[in-house]
Amino acid sequence: MPVMTAPEPVRHDRVKSAAERAAIDASCRGPVLVFASSAVFWLLMGSMLALIASFKLHIPYFLTGSPELTFGRVRMAHLQSVGIGWASLAAVAACLWLMCRLSRAELMYPKMLYLAGALWNIGVFLAVFGIIFGAGQSVEWLDAPPYAPPFFVAALGIVSAWTVAVFRRRREPHLYVTQWYILGAIFWFPWLYLVAQFTIFWAPVTGVVQPIVNWWFGHNVLGLWFTPVALGSAYYLIPKIIGRPIHSYYLSIIGFWSLALFYSWAGMHHLIGGPIPAWLATASTVGSMMMFIPVLAVAINHHMTLLGHFHRLRYSPALRFTVFGAIAYTLVSFQGSLMALKEVSKTAHFTHYIVAHAHLGAYAFVTMIFFGLFYYMIPRLTGREWVSSVLIRIHFWCAAVGITTYFAALSIGGWWQGRMMNNPDIPFARIVMYTQPHLLTRSLAGLLLTTGHIAFAISFVMNLAGWGKQRSGGPTLFVEPQATYPPGPPSL
Amino acid sequence: MTPPDIALLATVVGSIVLFGGAAAIALGWAFRDGQFDNFDQGSKSIFGPDEPVGEATDAFPGINVEVEEATAPW
Numbered sequence A: 001m002p003v004m005t006a007p008e009p010v011r012h013d014r015v016k017s018a019a020e021r022a023a024i025d026a027s028c029r030g031p032v033l034v035f036a037s038s039a040v041f042w043l044l045m046g047s048m049l050a051l052i053a054s055f056k057l058h059i060p061y062f063l064t065g066s067p068e069l070t071f072g073r074v075r076m077a078h079l080q081s082v083g084i085g086w087a088s089l090a091a092v093a094a095c096l097w098l099m100c101r102l103s104r105a106e107l108m109y110p111k112m113l114y115l116a117g118a119l120w121n122i123g124v125f126l127a128v129f130g131i132i133f134g135a136g137q138s139v140e141w142l143d144a145p146p147y148a149p150p151f152f153v154a155a156l157g158i159v160s161a162w163t164v165a166v167f168r169r170r171r172e173p174h175l176y177v178t179q180w181y182i183l184g185a186i187f188w189f190p191w192l193y194l195v196a197q198f199t200i201f202w203a204p205v206t207g208v209v210q211p212i213v214n215w216w217f218g219h220n221v222l223g224l225w226f227t228p229v230a231l232g233s234a235y236y237l238i239p240k241i242i243g244r245p246i247h248s249y250y251l252s253i254i255g256f257w258s259l260a261l262f263y264s265w266a267g268m269h270h271l272i273g274g275p276i277p278a279w280l281a282t283a284s285t286v287g288s289m290m291m292f293i294p295v296l297a298v299a300i301n302h303h304m305t306l307l308g309h310f311h312r313l314r315y316s317p318a319l320r321f322t323v324f325g326a327i328a329y330t331l332v333s334f335q336g337s338l339m340a341l342k343e344v345s346k347t348a349h350f351t352h353y354i355v356a357h358a359h360l361g362a363y364a365f366v367t368m369i370f371f372g373l374f375y376y377m378i379p380r381l382t383g384r385e386w387v388s389s390v391l392i393r394i395h396f397w398c399a400a401v402g403i404t405t406y407f408a409a410l411s412i413g414g415w416w417q418g419r420m421m422n423n424p425d426i427p428f429a430r431i432v433m434y435t436q437p438h439l440l441t442r443s444l445a446g447l448l449l450t451t452g453h454i455a456f457a458i459s460f461v462m463n464l465a466g467w468g469k470q471r472s473g474g475p476t477l478f479v480e481p482q483a484t485y486p487p488g489p490p491s492l
Numbered sequence B: 001m002t003p004p005d006i007a008l009l010a011t012v013v014g015s016i017v018l019f020g021g022a023a024a025i026a027l028g029w030a031f032r033d034g035q036f037d038n039f040d041q042g043s044k045s046i047f048g049p050d051e052p053v054g055e056a057t058d059a060f061p062g063i064n065v066e067v068e069e070a071t072a073p074w
């Protein structure tokens, strides 16, 4: 592979282009920081709720005094806090910032987006605390009490409209693949959410159609909201950080369109073995298998782009998190496609194995990519370096070791749990006892993850508070200028 | 058919038309607009004179990638 070299850019062009980039970043600074900082808040909140839920599974008498802290409520509150709170707010921040940069257009009327941020946060607050105080609804992923959704709908409407408005004002004629993903996401998510609200709560369908709509929604939130935004972010950051265009742009476009085509078919794989028409589940299994196409397209592309540049992982925090997330995307999708086979589902369904898969997707893939994005985006918005390499390294290693342990413990425990549950000769209580050490390991992994989150939050708040070294004006490169730094071995 | 059935049918049919239609329009527009004409150029659209191809744009605070690479053992 020949090394790409560009002609030496003319200084004047460089300054002009840097000024344009800085002006675009400045135009979306306020709203993006509002979404990003509230995302970090809900990540911390979600971690606390997760730890309580996790400890309760192996210490049954932990916090039994109050109905507010029963497992059922705390677990649902965790899901809302990290799903609609952290991951969705981070996704909105990503959509806004990436769309402005890639369209080379400034954000207009940012005040409406402050309103959207406020509405969204009120919605998450009502969802999380509504559930804790007993108003949750037993529809997974849509368990927020009925008074929360209107806030999301209003906020989503504004966010989608503003993202499209930026796109329409674009100065860059070419649509980069990330923009395809973002446009897909901001079109799909409001539509999914509205249809699901409508058919489950406002004009409820009955009987078996209800779980079908429920899982069509639940699955597509993952695949047509979190996944495209996270993949879009990786498609921007990996080439940008290493300074090398994506290996095959053609493949990336194929990847986008095949995701759009196949993912929405796959939702019924959550109901394999359930009382739904057999052809529906089979169609979803086929859709899940077809997902190998976009997944392979992404995997090959990212790998080939990085080839020869893996050493950059030592230097760039954003790249580390993003590449970790991109690898996890391949793993979670391969695993998911196999789980959609009836033979595998027979063992894995209703076990901790699914929770392991859920976190491989929602954490190792989506959350890690958003961490990477934040490490790249926030300094460019505030004009300040991160204050401490040590905090970033603590975050990375806690997250990487934590989620790997989490996944391994629950995958092994969950698989054997499923095998035992399918054997009528094994008493249920024995299976419960068998899972205990695995659940304890998950809690320890959770403590590690939470430690990482706290390190991340400290870095984040310090950056916002103006602690880092100032970097305004010139190019947005966050690389020290040549020869001002004494060389030494980089630490991991 | 009960009202919920009708609502469901309308939603499903409406969604297929809206969703499939939107995808078809988007794909058609992209072809007409020449988005798929030059993939090589497309992949470079994220670079610019200030952040050109061949230049790394991110590092831990205090690390100079060029110096690190020049002195690295590999």
Ligand code: HEM
Pocket: A140, A222, A223, A226, A227, A266, A269, A270, A288, A289, A291, A292, A295, A329, A332, A333, A334, A335, A336, A337, A338, A339, A340, A345, A348, A349, A350, A354, A357, A358, A359, A360, A361, A362, A365, A366
């Ligand atoms: C090709 C891609 C994927 C396929 C085929 C797939 C397949 C599956 C299947 C079959 C289940 C149901 C397991 C069961 O209950 O028996 C499942 C659950 C789940 N998957 Fe995936 N998956 C894929 C990618 C992802 C990604 C990218 C994410 C995260 C963003 C993710 C997150 C989840 C979550 C959170 C659940 C649990 C849902 C719940 O029960 O609450 N999956 N997946």
Ligand code: HEM
Pocket: A046, A047, A048, A050, A051, A053, A054, A075, A078, A079, A082, A083, A086, A087, A354, A355, A358, A359, A362, A363, A367, A442, A443, A445, A446, A447, A449, A450
């Ligand atoms: C501090 C780290 C975390 C810990 C200890 C943790 C723990 C847990 C626990 C105990 C559950 C309930 C599992 C069950 O029902 O048996 C759960 C569910 C879930 N968590 Fe987390 N979690 C953490 C972070 C996250 C993050 C950051 C996300 C991403 C957005 C996430 C996404 C989910 C999802 C999607 C589910 C539902 C899984 C399912 O139904 O299969 N978690 N988590």
